[in-house]
Amino acid sequence: MPDPLPKTANSAVRLATLAFRKYAPELHRYIERRVRRPASAPDLTQDIFERFLQVNDVEAVRNPQAYLYGIASHVVREALFREDRSLVSYDSEAVDTLGKTVEHALPDDLAERLALQEDLARGLAELSVMQRAVLLLVKRDGYSYEEVAHRTGLSVNTVNSYVFEARAKMKLALKRRGGNHGGMEESSP
Amino acid sequence: MKLQQQIDRLTARRASEWHQRLEGGGEQDRKAFVAWLKQSPLHVREYLETMYTDRVLAHLDPTREEDVAALLTWAAPVVALEAGASRDVRPHEPMTNSATDARPAAGSRRRTMGLAVAATLLCAVAAPLLYQQLAGPQRFTTGIGEQRTLELSDASVVTLNADTRIVIRFARDSRHVELLRGEALFEVARDAARPFRVHTPTAVIRVVGTRFNVYERPEGAHVSVLEGRVQVMAQPPSIQDESDTPLAENLGAGEQVQVEADGTLRHDPGADLARTIAWRERRLIFSDTPLEEVVREFNRYNRTTRLVIEGVPPGSHHYNGIFEASDPQSLAALLAREPDLTVAHDEGVIRIRPR
Numbered sequence: 001m002p003d004p005l006p007k008t009a010n011s012a013v014r015l016a017t018l019a020f021r022k023y024a025p026e027l028h029r030y031i032e033r034r035v036r037r038p039a040s041a042p043d044l045t046q047d048i049f050e051r052f053l054q055v056n057d058v059e060a061v062r063n064p065q066a067y068l069y070g071i072a073s074h075v076v077r078e079a080l081f082r083e084d085r086s087l088v089s090y091d092s093e094a095v096d097t098l099g100k101t102v103e104h105a106l107p108d109d110l111a112e113r114l115a116l117q118e119d120l121a122r123g124l125a126e127l128s129v130m131q132r133a134v135l136l137l138v139k140r141d142g143y144s145y146e147e148v149a150h151r152t153g154l155s156v157n158t159v160n161s162y163v164f165e166a167r168a169k170m171k172l173a174l175k176r177r178g179g180n181h182g183g184m185e186e187s188s189p
Numbered sequence: 190m191k192l193q194q195q196i197d198r199l200t201a202r203r204a205s206e207w208h209q210r211l212e213g214g215g216e217q218d219r220k221a222f223v224a225w226l227k228q229s230p231l232h233v234r235e236y237l238e239t240m241y242t243d244r245v246l247a248h249l250d251p252t253r254e255e256d257v258a259a260l261l262t263w264a265a266p267v268v269a270l271e272a273g274a275s276r277d278v279r280p281h282e283p284m285t286n287s288a289t290d291a292r293p294a295a296g297s298r299r300r301t302m303g304l305a306v307a308a309t310l311l312c313a314v315a316a317p318l319l320y321q322q323l324a325g326p327q328r329f330t331t332g333i334g335e336q337r338t339l340e341l342s343d344a345s346v347v348t349l350n351a352d353t354r355i356v357i358r359f360a361r362d363s364r365h366v367e368l369l370r371g372e373a374l375f376e377v378a379r380d381a382a383r384p385f386r387v388h389t390p391t392a393v394i395r396v397v398g399t400r401f402n403v404y405e406r407p408e409g410a411h412v413s414v415l416e417g418r419v420q421v422m423a424q425p426p427s428i429q430d431e432s433d434t435p436l437a438e439n440l441g442a443g444e445q446v447q448v449e450a451d452g453t454l455r456h457d458p459g460a461d462l463a464r465t466i467a468w469r470e471r472r473l474i475f476s477d478t479p480l481e482e483v484v485r486e487f488n489r490y491n492r493t494t495r496l497v498i499e500g501v502p503p504g505s506h507h508y509n510g511i512f513e514a515s516d517p518q519s520l521a522a523l524l525a526r527e528p529d530l531t532v533a534h535d536e537g538v539i540r541i542r543p544r
Contacts, residue, residue: 031241034234048237049230064223065211065240072237120249128379133260139246141257152261157416157442160209161400168205171242172198 016070023073030076035175036119044079048072116174123173127166130154134162135170195340200231202346204239221470327357331371333492334515336471344378345385350404350468351489371489372404374466377417388424392448395420401440402465409449411457413465414440423452471514480506483520484541490514496521499542501530 020027034041051071124132134152137143138159145163149156207225210218226232331337331349338348342359349355353371364385366375377385377396387394387403392410394403399417403410412421422437438454440446445460464474473486481503484496494517506527512519521539525532533540 027237028241028244031237032245035238035241043234045230045234045237049233052233053227062219064219064226065208065236068226068233068236069240072233116245117248117251120245124249124255129260129263132255133257135246136250136255136257136260140249140253140255155416155442161206161416164205164209165202167208167239167242167246168198168201170246171201171205171238174242174245175197175238 016067016074018070019074019077020066020070023077024069026080027069027073027076030080032116035171036116038175042079044072044075047079048075051075119174120170123170126173127169131162131166131169134159135166138163199338199340199346200235201239204232204235207236208239208243224470328355329357330354333488334490336469341378343380343383346376348374348469350374368403368405368410370405372402372468374400374402374469376400389448391424391450391452393422393424395422402462404465409447411445411447411465412440413445413460413462414442415462415466416442418442421446421448421454423448423454467511468514473512473514474510475512476509477507478509479504480508480524480541483508487512487514487517487520491517493537494518494539495537496539496541499540501541501543506530 030041030044034043048068048071051074052068124135127135130152134148134154137148137151138145143151145156145159148154148159152159154162203225207222211222214222226236329337329339329349331351331353333352335351336349338346340346341357341364343364345364347355347366350372353373354369355371355373356367356369358365358367362383364380364383366385366387368387368389375385375387375396377399385396387396389403389405389410391405392403392412394401394412396417396419399419400415401417401419402413402415412419419440420437421440438446443460443462445457445462445465447455447457449455461474461476464476467474471490473483473490475483475486480501481498484498487496491514496517508523510523517539521532521534521541524530524541529544531542531544533542
């Protein structure tokens with residue numbers, strides 16, 4: 001079977017996937033820091049953006065989200081190495097070990113984890129009743145949109161829009177805490 | 190609300206919507222998503238943060254303190270309203286309960302009071318934001334080729350297509366938008382106590398909370414419903430209160446109706462909603478569309494290159510296809526291959542004439 005992807009895109013995707021597998025925990029920790037304490041995290045967005053643009057045929061990539069995530073993981077990892085050059089020297093074994101340490105997105109420090117839970121609870125309280133119910137059914141209880149629609153009497157489309165609106169609000173709620181803690185770049189003029 | 194906050198909210202919403210659309214999305218969605226990412230580093234950042242948020246949400250309420258059943262019972266009347274079961278809901282008298290009192294206790298049943306409480310809650314949340322728009326009407330226009338997204342004080346979002354003019358009049362008990370010209374996509378925030386009305390020169394559209402597109406054209410208004418239900422009627426020539434007109438029509442998701450200049454409502458059973466809102470991605474989709482309409486569409490998006498038809502009889506040529514709205518040259522190239530047409534390029538004008 002011929003591969004429908006052009007060669008360049010294909011190999012770029014493979015690299016990005018690899019990067020994502022290796023560096024995903026770093027990426028999560030980085031974004032976590034960026035979202036909740038923006039002042040303490042460098043903004044690597046421009047770098048990620050430029051690398052994303054560099055691949056000619058990004059439209060042909062089957063899974064652009066994963067691809068972007070892969071690039072971002074790589075950029076973040078590189079930046080961390082630059083930051084900690086005096087402490088860590090690059091060797092492949094160290095990278096592999098780091099990749100295995102954290103499996104999920106939650107921060108590993110207990111205080112941070114509690115703070116995050118608090119932020120999530122507060123964000124949840126800011127949602128409308130239906131957004132709250134639908135988000136809990138989907139994210140906490142693991143129901144599909146169809147199941148939620150059946151249970152609530154809403155259309156699948158409406159469930160869908162409740163989830164994306166709720167997610168957007170939760171993101172802003174997480175970020176607001178960061179902004180309150182003196183993140184210069186987040187404050188508006 | 191500060192402008193920056195409004196932009197943040199809109200971008201967060203878009204990113205979150207993309208995240209969802211891509212789950213079951215096809216080729217077109219994927220391409221449109223990549224195009225969106227390529228627009229700005231901010232979109233990239235927003236999307237990464239959205240993916241992170243989505244992962245974190247898996248850890249929501251780990252001790253299961255939230256009682257979903259109670260929430261659903263409490264919200265039941267709102268759901269019924271959305272489902273179109275009751276469309277004659279009158280705005281409720283303001284309640285004295287404070288927002289905190291109104292929170293449902295686990296397992297409580299407040300079915301009858303639910304709607305009023307929900308409306309009060311909505312008002313309580315919305316109140317601080319309202320003042321900006323209680324002051325007077327706000328006018329917004331877009332020029333040729335320009336699109337603009339506005340978030341209104343009630344959290345409704347209106348996206349204006351090119352060459353569009355709207356006036357927004359919000360009051361404590363009503364939300365009025367006049368679409369004087371052009372096309373707009375409305376995502377209306379639910380507020381049963383303040384019905385949302387869109388007036389165009391030919392039509393009146395009344396909703397509670399939903400998503401729909403209105404395109405006011407010379408031959409009448411096209412109303413397409415993407416989600417929820419709306420009520421459409423012809424614009425009465427003199428009567429102020431549209432509730433007196435007998436021509437009201439209820440539209441559900443996926444339906445499209447054309448309100449003609451003489452007040453007739455005509456259903457379009459073959460409505461293609463994806464096509465209707467393709468303008469948000471600056472794509473033009475034509476199917477068996479007359480040349481003069483194709484040209485009109487392109488000219489809404491392009492100020493520097495105008496297409497002009499000279500002497501080609503209306504209705505003589507029809508086209509199918511998907512075009513980039515910003516690329517009238519692609520249409521010119523297609524037309525140049527027609528045996529009975531010529532295409533002449535002048536300074537900023539492409540003239541289409543019979544051969």
